[in-house]
Amino acid sequence: MRITLMGQAAFGEAVLKALLEKGEGVVGVYAPPDVPGRRDPLKELAVSQGIPLFQPKSMRDPDVLTSYRALARTSGSWPSSPILCQ
Numbered sequence: 001m002r003i004t005l006m007g008q009a010a011f012g013e014a015v016l017k018a019l020l021e022k023g024e025g026v027v028g029v030y031a032p033p034d035v036p037g038r039r040d041p042l043k044e045l046a047v048s049q050g051i052p053l054f055q056p057k058s059m060r061d062p063d064v065l066t067s068y069r070a071l072a073r074t075s076g077s078w079p080s081s082p083i084l085c086q
Helices: 010-022 041-048 062-070
Strands: 001-004 025-030 076-077
Touching: 001 010, 010 025, 010 041, 025 041, 025 062
Parallel strands: 001 025, 001 076
Antiparallel strands: none
């Protein structure tokens, strides 16, 4: 499966770790923009694994949808909500 993950911080990191441990193909991670003085474990894990990272200022930006579609994912997960979209 080709999965895109949208999340943040430690919870998003835990979801990404679980997907990677299961051997799932994570093709992109969307995380919030950097905040000075604050680290994002999800971002750090994605970067360390070579997974494309996107940090849009707004998820409503039309370019976000364009980049999301371009990843040719088969599934998307937004772990901060109980929704799994395919």
